[in-house]
Amino acid sequence: MNPSTPPVPWSPPTWLTPDRIVLAAVVPFAAAAALPAIWWIPRARGAIEGKAGAVAVMATSTALLSVALIRYALRATTHRGAWLRCVLGGALAGVLNAGLSLAGIGVVRDGQGGGFFADFCVGTFLGGVYGAPLGLGFGAWYAVLAGSAVRARLDPSHDGPDRVLTTAGLWLLLGGACARLAWWEAPVALSPWRIVAVGLGLAVLGAARRCARLAWLARVAAGVDxxxxxxxxxxxxxxxxxxxxxxxxxxxxxxxxxxxxxxxxxxxxxxxxxxxxxxxxxxxxxxxxxxxxxxxxx
Known part of the structure; x- marks a missing residue:
């Protein structure tokens, strides 16, 4: 009869799954990058600038659609499938985001939802011009993160979540820096510099755990433990x-x-x-x- 086996040292907790790491990283990034990504568009800037609550509407819409896109990509059965779902689905999400954002801003501006459907249709039409390319870019960036999580699920190992954690940290660090530097004066719902700081912390934590695991394995091989x-x-x-x-x-x-x-x-x-x-x-x-x-x- 085998003895009870304790958790392998440096194994991640059961709640820290690759999917949860990815979803937790996407939400703050989407909120931080939503406004800088569209601030160069005069029509979008005019609809948002000076409107109370418009920044929150845009950030919320982008975050919710990003979560839906990532959840769809994470259900892929192959690494390539996750990439394709992110990129192609991102274009559709970009169109929908334009419609939902414009309609939501109209509700916040007017205090009533009577023009929600008309604004949504106008925004969706404009989304074909601006939203689709932007969504394509967001989807391609999300594909890096989704592909890492799907690979960890298809090729599981004790260090899989830590690998995704490291990837998510570097992803947030670079993404937050680009979001802030892309359009400096754009308003934001969440400071991109905070995203950079969190990303740096996650990357260091993930890398440190992987190094500690390898160091422990070397001690086991040497008979120290x-x-x-x-x-x-x-x-x-x-x-x-x-x-x-x-x-x-x-x-x-x-x-x-x-x-x-x-x-x-x-x-x-x-x-x-x-x-x-x-x-x-x-x-x-x-x-x-x-x-x-x-x-x-x-």
Whole structure:
């Protein structure tokens, strides 16, 4: 009977999933980038400038449509499919955003919704000229983030969420800087510099966790942590190898490297009937040196 296996050190909490990381990153970016992205358009600037609540309407509409687009992209079954959904869906979202934003600004300006449908139609028509190209650009930028999350789901590993966290951090850092520098005097619902600061923090956190995981694995390989050990999967015993791998994730994304090693947790049990503590497999890892030694030992 296998001993109870504790969580592998530096594994992310169960609530920190790639999809949640992406959605949490998209919302503030959309709110920060919505106005700078359209401030160069005279008609849009005239409809928003000086209108109380117009900035909030534009930011809210952009954020909601961005969430809908990302959720649609995250349901893709391939990495390429996520990219295509973001780019093509982004163009449609850009058209809808123009209509919803203009209609919402009209409600805020007039204090009544009687002209909502007419403003939506006018905005959607104009969206074909401006909204579609802008939405295409937003979608292409979102594709970087969505593709990272879909890859983490299709090729799962213990470091998958941390990889997405690092990508999201760099994505926010660059996106926030571009949003602020693109049109300096544009009003914003959320400061792009705050997005830059959050992005930098997330990127550092994700990278630090990945480095700490690799450093810990090196200590395990050196025998520093007696609770854990590395063992090679024996290719001459297919059934045993498959049993070890069943339900286990790679500790680090393989990247084409064979997962020929197993990370084992050794329970701290000692009695007169046992010569060694029982162990339970916890994760897969690439151990080319140990694998070749196991082959030689037969």
């Amino acid at each position: 007696p609770r854990w050990q590395l063992d090679a999967r024996r290719s001459d015993d297919v059934r045993r190898s498959d049993d070890e791998a069943a339900g286990l994730l790679p500790l680090v994304r393989p990247g084409g490297r064979p997962q020929d090693g197993v990370l084992l947790y050794r329970a701290n049990r000692h009695d007169r009937y046992r010569s060694a503590s029982p162990s339970a497999p916890a994760a897969l890892t690439a151990l080319p040196g140990l694998a070749s030694q196991a082959e030689a030992d037969g």
